[in-house]
Amino acid sequence: MKNTVLTLKDIVKSYADGPSRRMVLNHVDLDVAAEEFVAIVGPSGCGKSTLLNIAGMMLSADAGEIFLCGQKVSDLPQKRWTAIRREKIGFIFQNHQLLPYLKAGEQLSVLMQTDDATVRELFRELNIEHVIDQFPAKLSGGERQRVAIARAFASDGDLILADEPTASLDSERGRHAVEMIRMEAHKRGKGAVMVPHDARVLDLVDRIYKMEDGQLSEVG
Numbered sequence: 349m350k351n352t353v354l355t356l357k358d359i360v361k362s363y364a365d366g367p368s369r370r371m372v373l374n375h376v377d378l379d380v381a382a383e384e385f386v387a388i389v390g391p392s393g394c395g396k397s398t399l400l401n402i403a404g405m406m407l408s409a410d411a412g413e414i415f416l417c418g419q420k421v422s423d424l425p426q427k428r429w430t431a432i433r434r435e436k437i438g439f440i441f442q443n444h445q446l447l448p449y450l451k452a453g454e455q456l457s458v459l460m461q462t463d464d465a466t467v468r469e470l471f472r473e474l475n476i477e478h479v480i481d482q483f484p485a486k487l488s489g490g491e492r493q494r495v496a497i498a499r500a501f502a503s504d505g506d507l508i509l510a511d512e513p514t515a516s517l518d519s520e521r522g523r524h525a526v527e528m529i530r531m532e533a534h535k536r537g538k539g540a541v542m543v544p545h546d547a548r549v550l551d552l553v554d555r556i557y558k559m560e561d562g563q564l565s566e567v568g
Contacts, residue, residue, distance in 0.1 A: 350381040352418065353506050353539030354403060359412035361398055372398050373409070374562030380539040382506070385530045387542050387550055389567070390559035396543045397511050399559065403541065404437050404509045405429040417506050438500035440510040440529075444492040446484040452495045453480040462502040470498040473528060475521075489516040497525055501532055508538055512545040519546065526552050 361373040372395040380386050388396050401407040403414065405421065414422040416436050424432070433439075446455055456462040456470070471477040474494040479487055487495070493516045500508055510529060514522030526542070526549040533540040542553065550556055556567040 350383055352379055353382050353384075353416070354378065354380040354541070355413075355415035356399075356403060357413040357415075359399070359402060359414075360410045361395070361402065361407075362410060371562050373402070376412070376562070376564045378403075378541075378557070378564060380507070380541055382537045382539055383534050384555070385533045385540045385542070385553045386555045386557065387544050387553040388557045388559055388564070389544065389547070389550070394559045395562060396559050399564070400509050400511050400541065400543055403507075404439060405433055434503070434505075436505040436507055438503035438505045438508045440497050440500045440508070440513040442512045442515050444484075444496040444516075446492055446495060446499075448484050451481055451483055452476070452487065452491075455495055455499050456502040460499060460502040466502065467498075470501055471495075474498055474525070490518065490521055493517055494521070494525065497528065501528075506538055508532060508540040510540065510542040512543055514549065515545040519548065522546055523549055523552075 356376060356378040359373050359376040362369040362371045376399060390396055402409050413420060421432055450458055453467050456467045457464060468477060471480050474497060476491055476494045479491050484492055497513060508529060514525055517525060529540050530552050532538055544550060557564050558567050
């Protein structure tokens with residue numbers, strides 16, 4: 349039996365909506381094993397990104413428990429969350445969030461302390477080796493996003509969280525990027541959770557969940 353990388357138990361999250369509160373996540377459970385690639389689908393605004401941010405310790409839940417690699421992290425003080433994110437989680441955001449004053453390769457070598465050979469290998473696999481010495485302002489939107497994907501892989505964490513990682517890529521490059529996420533999970537024993545931009549890549553994932561009315565349910 350594969351080890352469980354991510355466990356979310358009874359997660360609750362609501363937001364103020366005028367005089368009342370809107371329930372976004374209503375007692376949500378999710379388990380993601382090593383070597384497993386999971387997609388979460390659902391209508392816009394249903395809470396998919398909120399769930400991803402809670403799983404990645406970017407946002408606090410109102411209630412519930414979070415376990416990473418068997419360790420309960422939801423009860424830890426938030427000042428420790430940054431270190432845990434850096435060690436255990438690779439993020440791929442809709443917005444690439446590259447630092448403008450670092451060249452593309454330095455986003456990995458400086459921020460992630462990745463060796464040059466690994467940086468070049470990741471850039472080659474994502475077909476962006478030609479931009480390794482360029483600043484983000486000189487890159488296309490698709491190139492920036494692929495640098496961000498390489499950075500997430502360079503973290504070497506146990507969990508990859510991808511929020512619409514192909515939104516700025518054409519269909520061919522988007523599919524290749526998702527294939528890379530799948531390979532990263534399957535070959536390196538990581539768990540991966542993706543909120544997809546394009547339903548045409550869903551054949552690449554191992555399990556699909558649907559978020560609706562604050563509830564998460566497996567499809568198929």
